[in-house]
Amino acid sequence: MGLFNGLFGNYSEVSVQELQEQYGAYLMPDEKIQTGFRLIRDTCIFTDERLILIDHQGVTGKKTRVASIHLNSIYEVTLETGGLGFDDSELTIHYIVSPYYKSNNLSTSAYKFEFGKRFNVRPVYTALVSIAHQNNKRWNG
Numbered sequence: 001m002g003l004f005n006g007l008f009g010n011y012s013e014v015s016v017q018e019l020q021e022q023y024g025a026y027l028m029p030d031e032k033i034q035t036g037f038r039l040i041r042d043t044c045i046f047t048d049e050r051l052i053l054i055d056h057q058g059v060t061g062k063k064t065r066v067a068s069i070h071l072n073s074i075y076e077v078t079l080e081t082g083g084l085g086f087d088d089s090e091l092t093i094h095y096i097v098s099p100y101y102k103s104n105n106l107s108t109s110a111y112k113f114e115f116g117k118r119f120n121v122r123p124v125y126t127a128l129v130s131i132a133h134q135n136n137k138r139w140n141g
Contacts, residue, residue: 012119014038019045026052026066035124037113044113046124051093053111069095069111074132075139079125082117089121090114093128101139 019036023045027033036045041056048071055065076094091113098107115121 012038012116014043019043023052023054026054037115051111069093071131072135072138073097073101074128075108075135077125077128077132079121081121088114088116089119091121091125091128 014036016033016035019033023033023043026045027047028049031050032048034046034048036043038044041061043052043054045052045054050071051069053067053069055067057063057065073095074093075096078092078094080090082089092110093113094108094110096106097109098105
């Protein structure tokens with residue numbers, strides 16, 4: 001079922017131990033992995049500080065792109081749950097990419113995750129929307 005989900009763009013959950021063994025070298029000192037998901041070769045890791053997006057490229061997957069979305073830059077999270085048929089759940093994170101969050105010329109971006117129907121995406125959504133809410137209060141309070 002994991003490969004079937006991967007072929008259709010769905011992330012599946014990976015154990016923290018496995019993520020630590022494979023990607024521990026990408027962590028900052030004292031950073032802790034909370035959870036993570038894999039899409040065939042690509043991986044998304046949620047830590048206590050950031051989201052780490054690991055994209056294995058090329059035929060062999062030896063070339064790797066690692067990107068981070070800092071949790072304190074997330075300002076909006078949207079969720080579209082799966083409907084009937086082959087619909088999947090989509091979770092989109094909107095975040096600030098500018099180094100200064102209170103500048104007049106903010107630069108933003110978004111990242112979309114697709115989860116299969118059987119995956120309960122609501123706890124992930126709740127955690128991320130709580131972070132976005134706290135960020136908005138901190139920036140605007």
